[in-house]
Amino acid sequence: MKLFTFKAPSSSGNGVHVGALDATGSTAVSFTRASRGDARFASMLALVRAGSAILDEAQSILDSHPADAAYDLAEVTLLAPLPDPPRFRDCSLFIEHLAPAFLGMARTLAAAAEDPDAEYERLVATGDFGRPAVFAERVIYYNADHLSVSGPGDEIVAPPDTHHVDYELEIAAVVGTTGRNLTAADAGAAIFGYTIFNDWSCRDLQTEVMASRLGPARGKDFDGANTVGPWIVTADELGDPYQLKMSARVNGETWSDGSSASIEHTFEDAVAYLSRGRTIHAGELLGSGTVLSGSPIEIGKRLKDGDEVELEVEGIGVLRNRLRLSR
Missing domain, CATH: 3.90.850.10 (Fumarylacetoacetase-like, C-terminal domain)
Structure with missing residues (x-):
């Protein structure tokens, strides 16, 4: 997966999300929104710390995400993917x-x-x-x-x-x-x-x-x-x-x-x-x-x-x- 941190378009609340590219390479899927508050998807650092098993869950979300968790990649703002590394x-x-x-x-x-x-x-x-x-x-x-x-x-x-x-x-x-x-x-x-x-x-x-x-x-x-x-x-x-x-x-x-x-x-x-x-x-x-x-x-x-x-x-x-x- 290609995982990233992004800001959604202002029309969608302009929140910060953690997500990934879908198979087309043109859609950003928000794990943060799709998981409905799961703390493991609140930030990239939280996702990494959750361990390798979370990648299976992330892939499942990517494969079958709700419509409101998908954004046109061209309309989001990519941030540093891991903005707060501990070291x-x-x-x-x-x-x-x-x-x-x-x-x-x-x-x-x-x-x-x-x-x-x-x-x-x-x-x-x-x-x-x-x-x-x-x-x-x-x-x-x-x-x-x-x-x-x-x-x-x-x-x-x-x-x-x-x-x-x-x-x-x-x-x-x-x-x-x-x-x-x-x-x-x-x-x-x-x-x-x-x-x-x-x-x-x-x-x-x-x-x-x-x-x-x-x-x-x-x-x-x-x-x-x-x-x-x-x-x-x-x-x-x-x-x-x-x-x-x-x-x-x-x-x-x-x-x-x-x-x-x-x-x-x-x-x-x-x-x-x-x-x-x-x-x-x-x-x-x-x-x-x-x-x-x-x-x-x-x-x-x-x-x-x-x-x-x-x-x-x-x-x-x-x-x-x-x-x-x-x-």
Whole structure:
């Protein structure tokens, strides 16, 4: 199923619903309305926490829903499918992106120098902009702000202290099981579904604060910085998440092309690692990190005010947003 959170048309009360696409792909079926007050369908987080068995009930509703629970997809407003995850961690599961991204950050830092090329060479020679070996050895992650989740169609307004914002083309997994010490074999069953993730990044701020060696911090921390959507595709429907074409377009022009087949660590690896001696919770979001070529800083391009960014992942869909930079 493709599950999403949406606002119904104003003529229908404009309430927030949890639902899914019907077989035609053009109708949004509201589980919230069809279930007549069942708390398990009150929000996406409640649905995920209800466990995998609820998907059978959801499918039954989808197959035979009351007429007042159906809406034309073109008339509803899609929101972030999981707007209130209890935790959000972005993992470096793709690692090929890191080397060109770090070099791109060195180039950005050197741009203000009197001789940018010489300063770039000096920065690279320090060794601070290489990819540390630890990224290949284990799942590296940082805690993203679970209170700054945005959704499809939202305008992304950059904070006033940045003038260099990038998209990052990622997949995010939704954890469906609360557990501890899950093995890699168990971890597959613990993944509820997948969505697209745009990890908006203020490169000028990120380059400055990463000199602290404490992570991206303010460089990836602003209202709406974590965009997910347009929906969650359940694991059983998506199939193999490691054979998906991934692309990004800016104003209709393709800037990024990649494949999830290039992943270094799987989501199962991440679940097993994150639950080792610790509790992982149903409803958590786990970002994949950026696929190779999946960000403008790698390819010498730069977003400008008003650009429309579309991230597309095969089998999931298209996540579309417009960027606003301070003038």
